[in-house]
Amino acid sequence: MPGDGRREADGVGRRPCGHYGVARPVQAHSTGCEECLAGGDDWVELWLCQSCGWVACSDNSPNRHAQAHCEETDHPIAVRLRPGPRSRWCYVHHRIV
Ligand SMILES: [Zn+2]
Ligand SMILES: [Zn+2]
Ligand SMILES: [Zn+2]
Numbered sequence: 001m002p003g004d005g006r007r008e009a010d011g012v013g014r015r016p017c018g019h020y021g022v023a024r025p026v027q028a029h030s031t032g033c034e035e036c037l038a039g040g041d042d043w044v045e046l047w048l049c050q051s052c053g054w055v056a057c058s059d060n061s062p063n064r065h066a067q068a069h070c071e072e073t074d075h076p077i078a079v080r081l082r083p084g085p086r087s088r089w090c091y092v093h094h095r096i097v
Pocket of ligand 3: 049050051052053054069073075
């Protein structure tokens with residue numbers, strides 16, 4: 001039985017996320033993950049950075065460019081473009097906020 005994927009950083013997970021305060025309407029830079037498009041790769045989900053409008057692929061995509069973008073830029077919040085509902089994800093707290 002594999003682990004249930006629970007994050008080890010429980011203390012962080014329980015604290016309220018204040019990062020979505022930075023969220024404001026942003027214009028998407030592109031219709032797909034720019035880095036995947038450049039490399040001819042595919043993705044599972046697309047997320048839109050709420051700080052700068054960067055479009056990148058999700059953690060369940062092969063290249064996980066959204067996570068890389070967060071780490072490089074300290075932009076914490078992204079919104080799922082498609083598929084599925086428009087969830088807001090905090091890359092600092094690693095959860096929907
Ligand atoms: Zn947060
Ligand atoms: Zn990508
Ligand atoms: Zn960004």
